Amino acid sequence: MPRSTAAASSPRSPSWRPGGAAGAPAIVNHGAEVDHDVQVGDFCHVAPLAALGGGAHVGANVLVGSGATVLPNTRVASDVTIGAGAAVCGHLAEAGRYGGVPARRLG
Structure with a gap:
């Protein structure tokens, strides 16, 4: 399973900090913030303006909705959908x- 690291090359690119890695194929949209040492699993989608705090670990098949925040050192299981604007603390x-602030299970 190949892993890759990414670096921002333009203002529209996702913002990656050192030490982060993403599974294959993972999608990190423009405007997303991925802080240091974040691990993003296979087949994940980090929507525009979402933020993943330092040391966060996101499992496989996860959707992080637009504007959602995953706080530092937080673990997200596989097969999770985080709604737009949610705060995972x-x-x-x-x-x-x-979804929600703080994020709670919706059903």
Whole structure:
């Protein structure tokens, strides 16, 4: 399973800090912020303006909605959808849909 690191090359590119890695194929849209030492799993989608704090670990098949924030050192399980504008401030250990501030399981 190949891993890659990315670097921002223009104002529209995602902002990656050192030490981060993304699975293959993962999508990190323009305007997204990915802080240091973040791990993004395979088949993830980080939407525009989403932010992943330093040391966050995002499992496989995760959608981080537009404007959502995953705070530093937070773990997100695989097969999770995080709604637009949500703030994840605790570990999300189960697959499912999460939204709100703070993010809670939606069903």
